[in-house]
Amino acid sequence: MGLIQRLVEEAGIPTISMGNAADRMxxxxxxxxxxxxxxxxxxxxxxxxxxxxxxxxxDGLKALxxxxxxxxxxxxxxxxxxxxxx
Amino acid sequence: xxxxxxxxxxAYEKWVAESLADYRAGNMKEIIKKxxxxxxxxxxxxxxxxxxxxxxFALVTSGGFYLKxxxxxxxxxxxxxxxxxxxxxxxxxxxDIGIAxxxxxxxxxxxxxxxxxxxxRFVELEKEGIIGKLTDTHYSFSYVNDxxxxxxxxxxxxxSRIKAAGVDVLFLVPV
Numbered sequence: 001m002g003l004i005q006r007l008v009e010e011a012g013i014p015t016i017s018m019g020n021a022a023d024r025m026x027x028x029x030x031x032x033x034x035x036x037x038x039x040x041x042x043x044x045x046x047x048x049x050x051x052x053x054x055x056x057x058x059d060g061l062k063a064l065x066x067x068x069x070x071x072x073x074x075x076x077x078x079x080x081x082x083x084x085x086x
Numbered sequence: 087x088x089x090x091x092x093x094x095x096x097a098y099e100k101w102v103a104e105s106l107a108d109y110r111a112g113n114m115k116e117i118i119k120k121x122x123x124x125x126x127x128x129x130x131x132x133x134x135x136x137x138x139x140x141x142x143f144a145l146v147t148s149g150g151f152y153l154k155x156x157x158x159x160x161x162x163x164x165x166x167x168x169x170x171x172x173x174x175x176x177x178x179x180x181x182d183i184g185i186a187x188x189x190x191x192x193x194x195x196x197x198x199x200x201x202x203x204x205x206x207r208f209v210e211l212e213k214e215g216i217i218g219k220l221t222d223t224h225y226s227f228s229y230v231n232d233x234x235x236x237x238x239x240x241x242x243x244x245x246s247r248i249k250a251a252g253v254d255v256l257f258l259v260p261v
Contacts, residue, residue, distance in 0.1 A: 001146075001148045001227070001260035004227065004258065005256075006089075008241075008244075008248070009130040009132050013132060013245075013248065013249070014133070014256075015255070015257075016255070017259070017260070028125070029126055029128075040191070041149075041191050041194060042194045042195070042202065043202055044200060044202070044259075046201075047197040048197070053200050053201070053207045057207055057257070058216075060257060064134045064138070064255060065138075070129035070130070071129040
């Protein structure tokens with residue numbers, strides 16, 4: 001996924017991605033990414049948490065507008081089955 | 087800077103030869119340990135400008151999603167993985183989705199596809215005008231080891247599709 005992201009960015013389309021493994025992300029160097037604490041197969045957390053799904057996309061929209069340094073990775077605070085911070 | 091496929095290619099071929107038995111036995115930890123990951127030095131960058139409310143978005147997952155009534159599943163047997171992608175319409179419903187990817191637990195995505203492909207949330211954001219437009223078509227890849235085919239054949243085709251669809255921003259969610 002990181003390679004696809006890099007090639008799309010190189011082709012002139014801004015990208016934002018997610019990940020859950022900081023070590024893997026450090027190797028592949030995505031242009032912009034958000035790091036979550038969720039397991040493989042559920043980047044947006046537990047099923048049915050609509051509010052959080054929306055919130056993470058909104059985090060992504062904000063990241064697009066605020067990240068200015070190639071390779072910025074933003075850590076998101078959300079935790080599995082726990083209430084999200086205000 | 088282009089990816090260094092010349093060095094990767096023989097390393098990958100060696101990995102395939104050495105890992106086939108472990109792959110067939112499902113020893114994923116072992117084969118990942120030996121995989122010749124590409125580690126580029128540079129970071130590509132296209133500056134973002136404008137406002138999401140005026141822009142066209144597309145979503146891509148690597149969850150191995152396909153439309154079970156109209157598309158073939160991904161190849162889940164080959165050690166190379168499957169470098170093709172499937173086009174998923176934004177009107178897709180949970181019951182339309184099949185998953186062909188052996189290397190993550192599908193039980194949660196089968197309950198809610200949005201946890202790796204939040205298409206329903208993007209549709210809502212489009213209706214509310216928070217994003218300008220959501221393309222009609224979105225994309226799923228699956229498990230891939232063969233980076234040469236991915237980078238030289240599939241991704242150029244993928245990029246031409248999203249450019250033709252007028253995509254301004256791509257949101258990528260791996261599994």
